[in-house]
Amino acid sequence: MSAVRTRIAPSPTGQDLHIGNAYTALINYVFARAHNGQFIIRVEDTDRTRLVTGAEDRILASLRWLGIPYAEGPDIGGPFAPYRQSERLDIYKKHAEELVAKNHAYYCFCTPQRLDQMRKDLEAKHLPPMYDGLCKKIDSKKSKKRVAAGEKYVIRMNVPDEGTTIFHDVIRGDISFANILIDDQVILKSDGFPTYHLGVVVDDHIMKITHIIRGEEWISSTPKHILLYKFFGWDVPLIAHVSVLRNPDRTKLSKRKNPVWVSEYKAKGFLPDAIKNYLATMAWSYPGGQDIFSVDEMISKFRLEDIQTTAPIFDTEKLRWMNGEYIRHMKSEKLKNIIYEFYNKKYPEKQIETVLPLLVERMKTLAEFETLAGFFFVRPPKHAVRSELRTALESSEWNHDAMEKTIRDVAGANAKEIFMELRVAVTGKTVGPPLLESLEILGKEETLTRIPSSAGR
RNA sequence: GCCCCCAUCGUCUAGCGGUUUAGGACGACGCCUUCUCAAGGCGUAGAUCUCCGGUUCGAAUCCGGAUGGGGGUACCA
Numbered sequence: 102m103s104a105v106r107t108r109i110a111p112s113p114t115g116q117d118l119h120i121g122n123a124y125t126a127l128i129n130y131v132f133a134r135a136h137n138g139q140f141i142i143r144v145e146d147t148d149r150t151r152l153v154t155g156a157e158d159r160i161l162a163s164l165r166w167l168g169i170p171y172a173e174g175p176d177i178g179g180p181f182a183p184y185r186q187s188e189r190l191d192i193y194k195k196h197a198e199e200l201v202a203k204n205h206a207y208y209c210f211c212t213p214q215r216l217d218q219m220r221k222d223l224e225a226k227h228l229p230p231m232y233d234g235l236c237k238k239i240d241s242k243k244s245k246k247r248v249a250a251g252e253k254y255v256i257r258m259n260v261p262d263e264g265t266t267i268f269h270d271v272i273r274g275d276i277s278f279a280n281i282l283i284d285d286q287v288i289l290k291s292d293g294f295p296t297y298h299l300g301v302v303v304d305d306h307i308m309k310i311t312h313i314i315r316g317e318e319w320i321s322s323t324p325k326h327i328l329l330y331k332f333f334g335w336d337v338p339l340i341a342h343v344s345v346l347r348n349p350d351r352t353k354l355s356k357r358k359n360p361v362w363v364s365e366y367k368a369k370g371f372l373p374d375a376i377k378n379y380l381a382t383m384a385w386s387y388p389g390g391q392d393i394f395s396v397d398e399m400i401s402k403f404r405l406e407d408i409q410t411t412a413p414i415f416d417t418e419k420l421r422w423m424n425g426e427y428i429r430h431m432k433s434e435k436l437k438n439i440i441y442e443f444y445n446k447k448y449p450e451k452q453i454e455t456v457l458p459l460l461v462e463r464m465k466t467l468a469e470f471e472t473l474a475g476f477f478f479v480r481p482p483k484h485a486v487r488s489e490l491r492t493a494l495e496s497s498e499w500n501h502d503a504m505e506k507t508i509r510d511v512a513g514a515n516a517k518e519i520f521m522e523l524r525v526a527v528t529g530k531t532v533g534p535p536l537l538e539s540l541e542i543l544g545k546e547e548t549l550t551r552i553p554s555s556a557g558r
Numbered sequence: 559g560c561c562c563c564c565a566u567c568g569u570c571u572a573g574c575g576g577u578u579u580a581g582g583a584c585g586a587c588g589c590c591u592u593c594u595c596a597a598g599g600c601g602u603a604g605a606u607c608u609c610c611g612g613u614u615c616g617a618a619u620c621c622g623g624a625u626g627g628g629g630g631u632a633c634c635a
Contacts, residue, residue, distance in 0.1 A: 110635085111635090112634080112635050114634075114635070145635065147634090147635080148633095148634050148635065150634085151634065151635080209633095213633075216632090216633085220632090224559075227559050227560080228559085228560080229559085229560050229561075229631070230560090230631070230632095231631085255633055257633095270563095273563070273564090276562070276563080277562095278561070278562075279561085282560075282561060282631095283561095284631080284632095286632095287632080287633050289633085290633040291633055292633075294633085296632090296633070296634085296635085297634075297635050300635095301635095316629095317562095317563065317564090317628085317629065317630095318629055318630070318635090319629095319630090319635095320562060320563060320629075320630075321561070321562055321563090321629075321630040321631070322630075322631095342563085344563090344564080344628090344629095345628080345629075347628080349569085351627060351628070352627095352628075353628075353629075379570095382570060382571080382583090383570075384570095386570085386571055386572070386582095386583095389572095390571085390572065390581080390582050390583075391583095392570095392582085392583055392584085409570095409571080410563080410564060410565095411564060411565070411571095412563090412564070412627090412628060412629085413569085413570060413571090414569060414570080416569050416570065416584070416585085418569080418584065418585060419569070419570065419583080419584045419585080420584095421584095422583090422584055422585085423584085425596095425597090429597075460596095461597090462596055462597040462598090463595070463596045463597075464596095473595095473596095521593095521594080524594095530594095530595085531594060531595080532594055532595035532596080533594075533595060533596090534594095534595085534596090535592090535593055535594075535595090536593055536594075538593090
C-alpha cells in the first residue's frame with residue numbers, strides 16, 4: 102500500500118484559520134503521523150469574488166502557531182508544486198476538456214439570469230432546483246464552434262440519470278445517492294477557474310492523496326466527486342467525513358455566535374497545546390478516558406474509525422479549564438517566556454518571574470495574567486483610595502519599604518485591610534493572590550514597573 | 559420542498575447483546591484546606607440511554623419507523 106497522504110484545503114476567504122479547519126487539520130495531521138505518512142496543505146483560492154488578501158498568510162501562520170506542521174504547502178513547496186489552485190488553472194482546464202471529449206461533460210452557455218429564472222420556476226413547482234440540461238442537447242460540433250467564436254461558456258459534468266452512486270465513508274459506512282438527484286454541476290467556471298469539485302478531485306489525484314478527511318458539509322457533494330473519479334478512470338481515495346463543530350444553539354459554528362478564528366483564541370491567551378487537546382476531544386476520546394493528552398500520545402492511539410459521528414458543541418468553558426490545566430503544569434521558566442511574549446515584552450521578565458508563583462493557579466488564560474497581576478504593576482488611581490493614603494502615595498517611590506511604611510504609618514494593625522483597599526482600587530476586585538504573600542513579593546523587588554492606571558476607574 | 563447525516567447527564571463523552579443500581583470529565587452545588595479568590599482533596603445533584611415497534615431467553619447496544627436536530631441543495635468553498 103502506498104504511503105498515507107492527507108491534506109486540508111483551506112480557502113483564503115475568511116479572516117484567518119477557522120477553528121473548524123484547525124480541527125480537521127489536526128485529525129488529518131494525526132492520522133498521517135500515525136501511519137508514518139505526510140500531511141500537506143493546498144490552498145483552494147478559486148473564488149476570486151470572495152478572496153481576502155492576506156488570508157492565506159494568516160492561515161499558514163495560525164497552523165504554525167498551533168503546531169500542526171505540514172510537509173508540503175504553498176509557502177514551502179514540494180514535489181507537486183504549486184500548491185495554490187489559482188496557479189494550476191491550465192491543469193483543470195485540460196482535465197475539464199478531457200471530460201468534454203469523453204462526453205462526460207459539456208459546454209453550457211446559459212446566462213445567470215436564465216439559471217435564476219429556471220430555479221425559481223422549479224422551486225415554485227416544489228422540484229429540486231437542478232439544471233435542466235438545456236445545453237446538453239446542443240450538438241457537440243455546434244457548441245465547439247460557439248466556444249471557438251468566443252462565446253462565454255461554462256463546463257458542466259454530465260451526470261447519468263440512471264443508477265445510484267455509492268461511496269464508503271470510513272467512519273459512517275456506506276452512503277448512497279440516486280443519480281437522478283445529482284445536478285449537472287459546473288466544474289469549470291466562465292472565468293476559467295475550476296469549481297471546488299473539479300479542483301479537489303484533480304489535485305487530490307495528482308498529489309496522491311490517499312485519505313480524504315473533511316467536514317460533513319461535504320457529504321452531499323461527494324457523489325459528484327465519485328462520479329468525476331469514475332469519469333477520469335481514477336481510483337477513489339478513502340473518504341471520511343468528520344462532524345462539524347457547533348454553536349451552543351446547535352447550529353454550525355459561526356462567527357456571529359462564537360469566536361471562530363484561531364487568532365482570536367491566541368489573543369485571548371489560549372495555549373496551542375490546550376487548543377489541540379480540546380479539539381481532539383471533540384470527536385475522539387483517549388482510551389481509558391484520559392482527558393489531558395499530547396498530540397504525540399494521540400498519534401500513538403488514534404484510529405480513524407473511532408471518530409465520533411455526532412456533531413459536538415464547542416464549549417468554551419471546558420476549553421478554559423483545559424487551558425488552565427496546561428498553564429498550571431507548565432515549567433515556570435517556559436510560562437514566564439510565554440507571558441513575556443504574549444504582552445509584547447511590556448513587563449520585565451524578572452518581574453513576571455517574581456509574581457508568577459502567586460498567579461499560576463488562578464490563571465485560566467494568559468490574558469488573565471494582567472487582571473491578576475495588575476495589583477503589582479499598576480499604580481492605583483489616587484481618588485480611589487482613602488485620603489490618608491493619598492499623600493503618602495504621592496511621595497512614595499512605591500517600593501516595598503515605602504509601601505510597608507505607608508501601610509504601617511497609616512493603618513498600623515489594619516495593614517491587611519489597607520492592602521485590600523489598594524487591590525480593590527487597582528483591580529476592582531477583592532479577590533486575587535493572598536495579601537501577605539503579595540506584600541512579601543513586593544518586597545523582593547526594589548521597584549516594580551509602575552504603569553499609570555487608566556483614569557476614571 | 560427535496561436529498562443526506564446524526565441522536566447516552568446542561569456540555570464533551572465511555573459503553574460494541576448479559577459483568578450497568580449506565581462510568582468519567584467540564585460546569586453547578588456542598589464540605590475540607592485557607593489571609594480573600596483560586597488550586598487541591600472529598601462528596602452531592604444531574605441521563606425513564608428521544609419515542610414507538612421488532613429481533614432475542616436477554617437491548618443504551620442489532621433492525622424498522624416516527625420525531626427532533628444538523629448539513630447540503632450556487633459560475634462559494
